[in-house]
Amino acid sequence: MDGSQAHLPLATTDGVITAFHHPAFAAPIGDHVMPMRKFQQVADGLAGRAGVRVEAPAAIEVEALRRVHTAAYVEAVKSGEPRALAESQKFPWSPALWPSVRLTNGGALAAALRALDDGLAAVLASGFHHAHADHGEGFCTFNGLVVAADALREAGRVRRVSVLDLDLHYGNGTASLCASRPWLFNCSIYGNDYCANKPYRDVENLRHTDGPNHVSFALPNGSGAEALFEALERGAKAILAFGRPDLVLYQAGADPYREDPYSPLALDLPDLFERDRLVFAWARREGLPLAWTLAGGYTPDLSKVVAVHLGTFDAARAVYG
Numbered sequence: 001m002d003g004s005q006a007h008l009p010l011a012t013t014d015g016v017i018t019a020f021h022h023p024a025f026a027a028p029i030g031d032h033v034m035p036m037r038k039f040q041q042v043a044d045g046l047a048g049r050a051g052v053r054v055e056a057p058a059a060i061e062v063e064a065l066r067r068v069h070t071a072a073y074v075e076a077v078k079s080g081e082p083r084a085l086a087e088s089q090k091f092p093w094s095p096a097l098w099p100s101v102r103l104t105n106g107g108a109l110a111a112a113l114r115a116l117d118d119g120l121a122a123v124l125a126s127g128f129h130h131a132h133a134d135h136g137e138g139f140c141t142f143n144g145l146v147v148a149a150d151a152l153r154e155a156g157r158v159r160r161v162s163v164l165d166l167d168l169h170y171g172n173g174t175a176s177l178c179a180s181r182p183w184l185f186n187c188s189i190y191g192n193d194y195c196a197n198k199p200y201r202d203v204e205n206l207r208h209t210d211g212p213n214h215v216s217f218a219l220p221n222g223s224g225a226e227a228l229f230e231a232l233e234r235g236a237k238a239i240l241a242f243g244r245p246d247l248v249l250y251q252a253g254a255d256p257y258r259e260d261p262y263s264p265l266a267l268d269l270p271d272l273f274e275r276d277r278l279v280f281a282w283a284r285r286e287g288l289p290l291a292w293t294l295a296g297g298y299t300p301d302l303s304k305v306v307a308v309h310l311g312t313f314d315a316a317r318a319v320y321g
Contacts, residue, residue: 014118015051015321016053017051017052017053017118017121017122017313018111018114018121018122019046019055019111019121019122019123019313020122020124021039021043021054021056021057021107021123021124022056023040024099025103025104025124025125026100027097027101028094029091029092029094035298035302035305037302038294038302038309039294041302042124042294042309045306051317052317055110057103057107057123058106059102059103059106060103060105060109060147060151062074064109064150064151064154065102065147067147067151067154068133068147068150068177069133069142069143070134072085073085073134073135073136074142077093077098077101077142080095085135088136088197089130089131089135089137089138089139089141090138090139091136104125105128105148107123107124107125108147108148108249108293109147109148109152111293112148112149112249113152114291115289116289119284119290119320120280120283120291120320122294122313123292123294124309125293125294126140126144126251126296127143127295128140128142129143129145129163129165129167129172129174129251129295130197131143132172132176137172137173137197138169138173138194138199143173143174144293145163145171145249145251145293146174146177146181146184148291149161149181149184149247149249150181152247153183157246158245158247159246160245161185161246162184162185162186162187162242163185163186163188163249163251164187164189164235164239165186165187165189165251166232166251166252166253166275166279167253167256167296168190168191168192168255168256168262169255170188170190170193170208170216172194172195172208174214175208175211178213181213182213185242186214186215187215187238188208188215188217189216189217189228189231190203190216190218191256191265192262192264193207202220202221202264203218203219204220215235217235221265222265223267224271228256228267228275229274229275232279236282240286244286244288247288247290248289248290248291250283250292251293252295252312253295253297254294254296254297254305254308254309255295255298256272257299257305259299259304260296260298261298261299261300269304269307269308269311272308272311276312276315277319280318280320281319284319297309
């Protein structure tokens with residue numbers, strides 16, 4: 001995955017990247033390790049930037065959620081009962097959670113649709129890659145990546161979709177949802193495994209098992225940019241070997257950052273900028289529409305999490321102009 005931009009260039013239609021955001025993305029969950037307020041701070045950081053516009057998405061249709069998640073789980077998130085299921089993602093339930101997750105998933109779908117039209121788009125929320133069909137995990141209620149991909153396939157807009165997941169944690173929910181979707185491919189490059197709603201810091205102790213349409217590349221503790229970029233090269237080849245996707249959904253995680261309390265990796269802000277630049281350069285070179293999400297990020301100094309996410313936009317602008 002080199003940084004060249006040779007054949008099949010793909011550029012946004014008007015030179016502007018659309019980022020989807022709504023103030024209600026941030027459900028009122030109180031003092032929580034998941035910094036919901038980062039979404040608004042990233043939106044504020046984008047305000048007035050040349051080459052980026054922020055738009056509000058529509059809430060996802062309930063039927064789109066039910067195509068991916070069980071009716072019982074969807075109803076639990078809506079009603080709050082049974083409470084253990086409604087809070088299976090480790091958020092305290094409140095009536096505000098339902099409209100919040102409908103908007104974040106609507107944002108993921110809007111970004112995916114815009115990427116098909118413009119070549120590139122983003123949503124200022126996570127892809128929620130730990131969510132399974134019948135329950136949530138790891139601060140992920142509904143799996144926005146798969147919800148968006150499924151809705152686009154249902155509408156006939158795509159035949160094959162690939163997820164490139166560069167969150168610190170393995171995208172176990174997305175992998176589980178691949179089982180019934182042979183057209184969906186998940187590539188996860190991770191430094192923590194995630195299993196049964198629990199992170200595992202050392203991939204030498206636990207790493208995920210691959211399947212026919214989900215592959216993973218584990219980064220051992222202490223890994224730096226060289227190991228990450230080598231895994232990216234392998235991941236990009238795996239995506240194309242599975243079959244050229246009509247759309248790439250990119251989980252641009254902030255939690256691999258060396259100061260993140262969950263991260264055992266040696267990656268600084270310039271390393272993560274270069275990671276993103278390489279991803280965008282690959283997508284543009286291959287002519288692949290790409291939509292990205294703001295995943296992970298728990299560094300106590302929230303300004304550094306925001307800096308990683310804003311750096312992803314800088315990397316996109318560096319590649320797409």
